Amino acid sequence: MNFDPALILASLPDVATGMAITILMWLGGSFMGLALGLAVSIARRWGGRWARLVLDAYVGLMRGTPFLVQLFLLYYGGPYAGLDLEPVQAGLLGLTLYSAAYFAEIFRGGFEAIPRGHVEAAVCVGLTQAQIIRRILLPEMTLLVLPSLINMFTLLVKETAVLSIITVPELTMVITAIGSANFAFAEATFLLAVSYWAIVEITGLIGRFIEGRLGRYRLV
Amino acid sequence: MSEHAAAITLEGVGKSFGDNRVLTGIDLTIRHGEVTCLLGPSGSGKSTLLRCLAFLEEHTEGIIRIAGEPMGFAPAADGGRKRLPDAAIGRVRRNLGMVFQQFNLWPHMTALGNVAEALRLVRRMDRATAEARALAQLEHVGLAHRAGHYPSELSGGQQQRVAIARALAMEPKIVLFDEPTSSLDPELTGEVLSVMRGLAQEGMTMVVVTHEIGFAAQVGEHIVFLDQGRILLEGRAAEVFQAPRHPRLAQFLQTYVDRGASLVLQE
Numbered sequence: 405m406n407f408d409p410a411l412i413l414a415s416l417p418d419v420a421t422g423m424a425i426t427i428l429m430w431l432g433g434s435f436m437g438l439a440l441g442l443a444v445s446i447a448r449r450w451g452g453r454w455a456r457l458v459l460d461a462y463v464g465l466m467r468g469t470p471f472l473v474q475l476f477l478l479y480y481g482g483p484y485a486g487l488d489l490e491p492v493q494a495g496l497l498g499l500t501l502y503s504a505a506y507f508a509e510i511f512r513g514g515f516e517a518i519p520r521g522h523v524e525a526a527v528c529v530g531l532t533q534a535q536i537i538r539r540i541l542l543p544e545m546t547l548l549v550l551p552s553l554i555n556m557f558t559l560l561v562k563e564t565a566v567l568s569i570i571t572v573p574e575l576t577m578v579i580t581a582i583g584s585a586n587f588a589f590a591e592a593t594f595l596l597a598v599s600y601w602a603i604v605e606i607t608g609l610i611g612r613f614i615e616g617r618l619g620r621y622r623l624v
Numbered sequence: 625m626s627e628h629a630a631a632i633t634l635e636g637v638g639k640s641f642g643d644n645r646v647l648t649g650i651d652l653t654i655r656h657g658e659v660t661c662l663l664g665p666s667g668s669g670k671s672t673l674l675r676c677l678a679f680l681e682e683h684t685e686g687i688i689r690i691a692g693e694p695m696g697f698a699p700a701a702d703g704g705r706k707r708l709p710d711a712a713i714g715r716v717r718r719n720l721g722m723v724f725q726q727f728n729l730w731p732h733m734t735a736l737g738n739v740a741e742a743l744r745l746v747r748r749m750d751r752a753t754a755e756a757r758a759l760a761q762l763e764h765v766g767l768a769h770r771a772g773h774y775p776s777e778l779s780g781g782q783q784q785r786v787a788i789a790r791a792l793a794m795e796p797k798i799v800l801f802d803e804p805t806s807s808l809d810p811e812l813t814g815e816v817l818s819v820m821r822g823l824a825q826e827g828m829t830m831v832v833v834t835h836e837i838g839f840a841a842q843v844g845e846h847i848v849f850l851d852q853g854r855i856l857l858e859g860r861a862a863e864v865f866q867a868p869r870h871p872r873l874a875q876f877l878q879t880y881v882d883r884g885a886s887l888v889l890q891e
Binding site: 519521522524525526527528529530531535539540543544547 | 678680714717718720721722724726728729730731732741742745746787790791793794
């Protein structure tokens with residue numbers, strides 16, 4: 405069997421569309437997950453007992469079941485609960501709910517790593533709890549968790565491949581389809597791996613750039 | 625002694641962490657304009673006592689008054705105590721500035737930002753006014769030229785001086801120091817102690833938990849010696865240091881003399 409790059413080149417426009425959808429799903433789901441995860445982590449910490457109970461259960465459930473199963477439930481089980489979603493919508497929602505749980509855990513760890521004295525100093529000069537969260541804890545926590553956030557983002561790029569099973573026309577679905585149509589599985593799989601790798605490398609570069617810029621605020 | 629002269633009074637103050645009793649029956653009066661040094665071996669409860677004054681720890685017994693007002697708990701009609709609302713605690717706390725062993729500067733803000741933060745958020749000053757005030761405060765501790773630096777770019781001594789400026793910017797009546805030089809290299813303690821000495825000369829009311837016996841002997845006016853959560857003795861610096869009547873204090877001071885500390889007393 406020959407390895408034929410021409411097959412790949414011929415289908416580049418389709419691959420580009422798939423890539424665009426992958427990036428869209430990835431960034432859309434990740435950033436919504438980031439926002440939801442932050443809200444969850446704040447509500448878990450300061451929202452009282454009931455909020456903590458419910459959100460602990462949510463985080464436990466999302467982290468304790470495979471993403472694949474969650475997507476199936478959302479896309480194929482959703483209609484039974486009156487939730488009839490297009491593949492892209494289900495994919496975005498699934499990715500958001502899934503990543504939010506992990507982001508919430510990362511933020512929780514970040515909040516816990518802030519020295520208690522930083523809060524006490526703020527209390528002593530008269531800052532209110534809301535001011536302390538906004539001005540002291542959120543910025544410090546962000547600096548602490550930045551490497552973990554970037555790591556999570558790169559993991560999520562690859563999780564988007566799972567969206568192909570609910571027929572989101574993203575990279576994995578497009579390329580495996582090309583592979584099947586031409587019986588060129590090796591070429592297609594190779595291209596697939598390189599494509600994800602490229603996205604991850606670019607993410608890493610951006611991440612290191614941001615970390616470098618924020619280096620001078622490092623905890624002392 | 626008139627009520628006016630008392631900056632802080634403690635009546636029967638005790639503190640337990642669960643079954644672990646840390647402070648017992650503390651009665652103490654701290655007067656305005658005086659430097660009070662809390663001394664004692666590790667685990668004697670002196671830091672806990674200081675933190676109770678700012679209500680960073682809740683005392684489990686007794687009443688603390690700051691500038692005449694009860695802190696955290698007020699006497700109740702039934703003879704017990706009632707917890708005061710957070711707003712009241714915050715209001716009483718405004719009399720106090722706090723300086724910590726670990727400095728506790730906010731790492732994402734410059735020295736100027738650390739000092740200006742509460743001026744903007746609590747005093748509601750606009751940025752320019754707050755920063756001008758903050759810069760003057762940094763000048764006071766000799767660090768105006770470091771205003772734009774982040775804590776990670778400052779030495780420990782400089783960080784602690786910024787922390788002192790941050791506390792002073794809010795114009796407290798009383799400044800509490802919790803082992804302000806204990807996490808500094810010996811060559812950096814001097815610059816912090818000299819800022820504190822200057823503050824004492826300006827007449828600031830200070831309560832200082834310290835292991836710097838030399839500082840306590842030179843700058844301290846009122847010495848309180850704690851051991852196992854109780855006040856073992858208190859008195860004027862001269863009498864406490866020159867004639868340590870209590871064997872436990874004599875033994876405590878001897879460990880410093882053994883390490884070469886000089887007990888040079890004020891005139």
